[in-house]
Amino acid sequence: MKRFGNIVLAGCILLLLALITGMAAAVDDNAGGLSDDIEPYEGSIGPGNAFYGLKIAFEKVGLAFTLNESEKLGKQVSMARLRIAEAKSELRKSNQENANKALELYGEQIDSINRSAAGFSGNNSGLLNAQENIVKHQYVLQKLLDENPDNTGLQRAYNNSLRLEEKFELKTGRKLEGIVTKDKPVQVREREEIEVKAEISGNITKVKVKVEFVSDSTDNNTIAQEILDRMRMERDAISGLINIESRDEEEPEESAEKLEAEAKSVNVGTKVEAEYEFSLDTADETGIIDSAYEKLSALAQEDILEVLEIEITEI
The missing domain is CATH 1.25.40 (Serine Threonine Protein Phosphatase 5, Tetratricopeptide repeat)
Structure with a gap:
């Protein structure tokens, strides 16, 4: 035994x-x-x-x-x-x-x-x-x-x-993909990143939404639609990504709405960056998320096409 x-x-x-x-x-x-x-x-x-x-x-x-x-x-x-x-x-x-x-x-x-x-x-x-x-x-x-x-x-x-x-x-807020180089090692590159930031000053909240990704397209309309698809997030997605900060300011100024978008060809596709800044008349977290959702939902492809700067070169 x-x-x-x-x-x-x-x-x-x-x-x-x-x-x-x-x-x-x-x-x-x-x-x-x-x-x-x-x-x-x-x-x-x-x-x-x-x-x-x-x-x-x-x-x-x-x-x-x-x-x-x-x-x-x-x-x-x-x-x-x-x-x-x-x-x-x-x-x-x-x-x-x-x-x-x-x-x-x-x-x-x-x-x-x-x-x-x-x-x-x-x-x-x-x-x-x-x-x-x-x-x-x-x-x-x-x-x-x-x-x-x-x-x-x-x-x-x-x-x-x-x-x-x-x-x-x-x-x-990141989208990754696996790629293989000529030596056949598997690597991961970042294909997409989305940021949602909110800064509260008094009863005004300034929101900035930023998207970065690599597109397989060089067409203006396609790229604008891809930006729009990423900007138009559901409430749950906004809630999971948003970073809210408070700043002391007695008389906050409501900033002007600003939308920017640019695309430039790189060796793996077309690198796209877009930012959308706007102000909300609320300082409540739930109100910020709901209002941001409504603001982003109202964004149209035509709005992005008006500001999109695209630079495509042959590689």
Whole structure:
């Protein structure tokens, strides 16, 4: 009996060492940025191993004892990354069942990331890093899906990553995309950013809405419509993005309404920047959001075309 206990203890120690090694590799791979593909898992405790369930349990225990929320979010992203690595390894061996086991856990991990992200502000560095990693996951999952088009587990995992990225976009105001350079590393570039700032002075609130993005078009009407689509936000989107500050001023002056837009060709498309400044006769947060929504909803494509300055050159 004692011998059996020693064997179990030794097995647990080996399992812990394998788990720590696997998680360390996942974290280290993220630390240097997104420059390489997710490599297939080469550890000994994959989805087909009898100890796989225990490995997952140890991961959850380690996460439960992580008190720092940013660190916890980082670990959750690393765990999701590890599930993709495990699935890729099993797919290379044509083991669909074990691959789907890892992909199902990836979906659960995406849900936990979503719950953790809800407690962060839009400009939190941990949240921004998590968003970049999820975009990387999308690229890798899409690549695997191209190779395994009939795998429903991959399709679900890819859709889960897309939904999470959409929620990140609303929270951070950034839209990212994965690209591949001539050397084939996967990188993430910022394709879109939206800012909503409000400054309260007395009973007047000055609002500035700024959008920046890269367009695939060089047509004035198309670019103007793309600006309009981003400016016309729903109330919930405005509420999630707006940054409200108060400034002491006895007699605030109502500033004139100003709309600016410019587009310039760059090597990856057309870089577009637009700003819309206006004043509101309210200092209440709910009133600011509602009035800003009404103001932005009234904006028309013709308004943007009147001020749009576009400079397109052949690259």
